[in-house]
Amino acid sequence: MTSFHIFGLAEPITRALAEEKYLTPTPIQAQTIPVALSRRDVVGIAQTGTGKTAAFALPILHHLFADRGRPQRKTCRVLVLSPTRELSGQILDSFRAYGRHLHVSATLAIGGVSIGPQVRALQNGVDVLVATPGRLLDLVTSNALRLGEVEFLVLDEADRMLDMGFIHDVRRIVAMLPARRQTLFFSATMPRAIAALADQMLRDPAKVAVTPVASTVDSVEQRVIRADRAAKPAILAEILRRESVERALVFTRTKHGADKVVRGLVRAGIAAEAIHGNKSQPQRERVLAAFRNGQVRTLVATDIAARGIDVDAISHVVNFDLPNVPETYVHRIGRTARAGAAGVAISLCDREEAAYLRDIEKLIRMSIPATDHRSFPRQARPSTIQQARPSTVQGGAARPPADAPGKQRRRGRDRAPGKQYGPEQPRKVASGLAAVAFLHRNVRSAQGGERRRGERGNPEA
Ligand code: AMP
Numbered sequence: 001m002t003s004f005h006i007f008g009l010a011e012p013i014t015r016a017l018a019e020e021k022y023l024t025p026t027p028i029q030a031q032t033i034p035v036a037l038s039r040r041d042v043v044g045i046a047q048t049g050t051g052k053t054a055a056f057a058l059p060i061l062h063h064l065f066a067d068r069g070r071p072q073r074k075t076c077r078v079l080v081l082s083p084t085r086e087l088s089g090q091i092l093d094s095f096r097a098y099g100r101h102l103h104v105s106a107t108l109a110i111g112g113v114s115i116g117p118q119v120r121a122l123q124n125g126v127d128v129l130v131a132t133p134g135r136l137l138d139l140v141t142s143n144a145l146r147l148g149e150v151e152f153l154v155l156d157e158a159d160r161m162l163d164m165g166f167i168h169d170v171r172r173i174v175a176m177l178p179a180r181r182q183t184l185f186f187s188a189t190m191p192r193a194i195a196a197l198a199d200q201m202l203r204d205p206a207k208v209a210v211t212p213v214a215s216t217v218d219s220v221e222q223r224v225i226r227a228d229r230a231a232k233p234a235i236l237a238e239i240l241r242r243e244s245v246e247r248a249l250v251f252t253r254t255k256h257g258a259d260k261v262v263r264g265l266v267r268a269g270i271a272a273e274a275i276h277g278n279k280s281q282p283q284r285e286r287v288l289a290a291f292r293n294g295q296v297r298t299l300v301a302t303d304i305a306a307r308g309i310d311v312d313a314i315s316h317v318v319n320f321d322l323p324n325v326p327e328t329y330v331h332r333i334g335r336t337a338r339a340g341a342a343g344v345a346i347s348l349c350d351r352e353e354a355a356y357l358r359d360i361e362k363l364i365r366m367s368i369p370a371t372d373h374r375s376f377p378r379q380a381r382p383s384t385i386q387q388a389r390p391s392t393v394q395g396g397a398a399r400p401p402a403d404a405p406g407k408q409r410r411r412g413r414d415r416a417p418g419k420q421y422g423p424e425q426p427r428k429v430a431s432g433l434a435a436v437a438f439l440h441r442n443v444r445s446a447q448g449g450e451r452r453r454g455e456r457g458n459p460e461a
Contacts (some may be wrong), residue, residue: 004022027210032208049335075145149178159194233264236318243346249314303328347368
């Protein structure tokens with residue numbers, strides 16, 4: 001087994017890694033560290049959770065240690081750009097943890113908090129500045145920071161920068177940097193606009209990549225509960241009561257939805273907090289700290305807010321709403337099963353979301369074991385129920401929205417009889433309790449029961 005010693009990192013760094021109990025480099029670290037140590041530019045395809053922060057932080061810290069020049073006033077030697085405040089905070093923590101035996105200064109420049117302390121922190125210059133693009137530009141335009149001395153640039157989660165509309169800011173920032181620098185560029189996906197940006201920013205980069213998005217889900221046990229929208233809060237509460245949840249991250253599509261889910265859980269006697277873009281920075285930090293130290297076991301988040309949450313030991317991810325972009329599902333469930341741990345991902349899927357589920361299953365190339373807890377109209381005949389999809393029984397009520405992805409592809413497969421439409425199929429609105437009990441009886445783990453889409457088990461495949 002390879003250890004960090006083979007890279008020849010400075011001793012104070014390997015000592016810090018030993019204290020962090022990092023024994024073996026992750027694949028992205030094994031690929032990136034030697035190349036970055038040779039001062040070559042790197043473009044990496046890797047998601048959060050793969051260990052990519054150490055992949056870029058360790059070689060940079062090594063270079064800073066080897067060349068201990070002091071930063072000039074109002075400058076930084078290393079600039080790390082990240083799309084969210086949370087992610088920036090976590091990157092800073094990582095630099096501080098891995099660099100704890102080096103005399104390296106590091107600070108944060110993020111929005112949502114007052115700019116004064118950031119201006120003061122930059123007065124004498126810093127080695128490492130971790131920043132979100134907007135606040136960084138504010139600091140530059142108010143002459144609190146000059147970018148002409150940057151030796152190392154990291155662009156993290158470049159695709160998310162694009163999603164969040166930061167690409168223009170990123171281009172402006174890059175234009176102010178010296179051409180002579182080392183650039184490490186990371187993105188979970190590589191859409192055309194991001195590949196073009198990488199082309200402009202990097203010189204002859206080494207390309208590194210770890211497990212493509214669709215296969216990172218292998219270590220997560222996935223389940224689907226088909227449910228009526230109205231039954232979802234009760235089912236969620238039951239999941240949180242019944243499963244051995246260490247920490248659960250619950251995803252909703254909207255901020256309003258996140259608050260509503262929290263209110264429902266609190267009414268059901270389950271402590272929960274929400275984290276989303278409407279929360280102030282101190283609120284987010286308080287909630288994240290409570291989640292991290294175990295005071296609150298359930299955090300309800302929107303995708304953007306969750307993107308930067310780096311909390312280990314998330315045992316369960318629950319998709320209260322299914323995402324309409326299938327890659328988002330993979331990002332979400334990647335929040336559990338980190339650094340090799342096992343994890344469970346449970347998705348509550350209502351009729352409107354059936355098309356989203358099909359697209360997810362197509363992306364991950366497996367059919368997720370499902371149980372069905374939707375209500376059926378009293379007049380439905382059992383024979384009909386056994387053969388047809390509930391949407392057919394209910395006169396098309398379950399049709400995906402007109403703009404739903406995958407709508408065209410469904411036809412001929414719709415009637416395939418499925419396992420979960422057998423005699424155990426509940427026909428009334430299932431209580432949360434019944435739903436979860438049923439889930440336990442019937443579900444096979446995704447690991448043991450991986451199946452190609454359409455082979456069996458999923459009537460809509
Ligand atoms: P990242 O993808 O950088 O957000 O890292 C994901 C998680 O894995 C973080 O909690 C890191 O502390 C942890 N981690 C990173 N590299 C290693 C390693 N080589 N061994 C053990 N844990 C690691």
